[in-house]
Amino acid sequence: MPSDTTPLNYLKTQIRLMKGSDIALGPGKVDLLAAIMDTGSISAAGRQLGMSYRRAWLLVETMNTCFVSPLVVSTKGGKHGGGAQLTELGVEVLHIYQTMQQQVQQQLKSYEQQLCGLLTQVNP
Numbered sequence: 001m002p003s004d005t006t007p008l009n010y011l012k013t014q015i016r017l018m019k020g021s022d023i024a025l026g027p028g029k030v031d032l033l034a035a036i037m038d039t040g041s042i043s044a045a046g047r048q049l050g051m052s053y054r055r056a057w058l059l060v061e062t063m064n065t066c067f068v069s070p071l072v073v074s075t076k077g078g079k080h081g082g083g084a085q086l087t088e089l090g091v092e093v094l095h096i097y098q099t100m101q102q103q104v105q106q107q108l109k110s111y112e113q114q115l116c117g118l119l120t121q122v123n124p
Contacts, residue, residue, distance in 0.1 A: 007116075009116040009119050010112065010116065011108055011111065011112035011115060011116070013101075013104055013105065013108065014026065014027050015027075015097070015100065015101060015104065017097075019066045022062055022066055023062070024062070024063065024066035024067065025063065025066075025093065025097060028049075028059065029059050029062075029063055030094060030097050030098065030101075031049055032045055032046075032049060032051075032056060032059055032060070033063075033071065033072070033086060033090060033093070033094045034094060034098075035048045035049055036060075036072055036084050036085070036086060037085070037086050037090075037091070037094070040083045040084065040085060041082070041083055041084055042056050042057055042060060042072070042074060042084045043056070045084075060072045060074075060084075067089060067093065068089070069087065069089050070087055070089070070090070071086060071087055071089055071090030071093055071094075072084055072085070072086055072087065072090055073085060073087055
């Protein structure tokens with residue numbers, strides 16, 4: 001859903017990296033990686049994104065098995081609490097995807113203007 005600052009008409013792209021029938025990486029998983037990087041926790045990242053811990057954990061598990069090595073490592077709770085962090089590969093994958101997404105959006109700007117110009121008026 002567009003925010004108050006988003007134009008009424010816009011082009012939305014969603015890039016997914018597939019490994020067989022699994023979505024190895026996509027917008028939701030990238031958001032989760034970024035949230036884990038920010039919060040240091042799978043649970044907190046899930047809450048931040050409005051998903052259950054189980055859902056967040058399953059997404060992390062899928063990413064970790066799809067790539068040559070894990071993108072996220074976690075430690076169990078205990079006296080000092082648990083946590084999670086991106087591995088070096090996780091940080092690299094996150095940055096590659098974010099850069100790619102920005103470049104794709106930039107490349108599509110002229111098409112977006114052309115296509116949005118052909119839409120009927122939106123009643124706010």
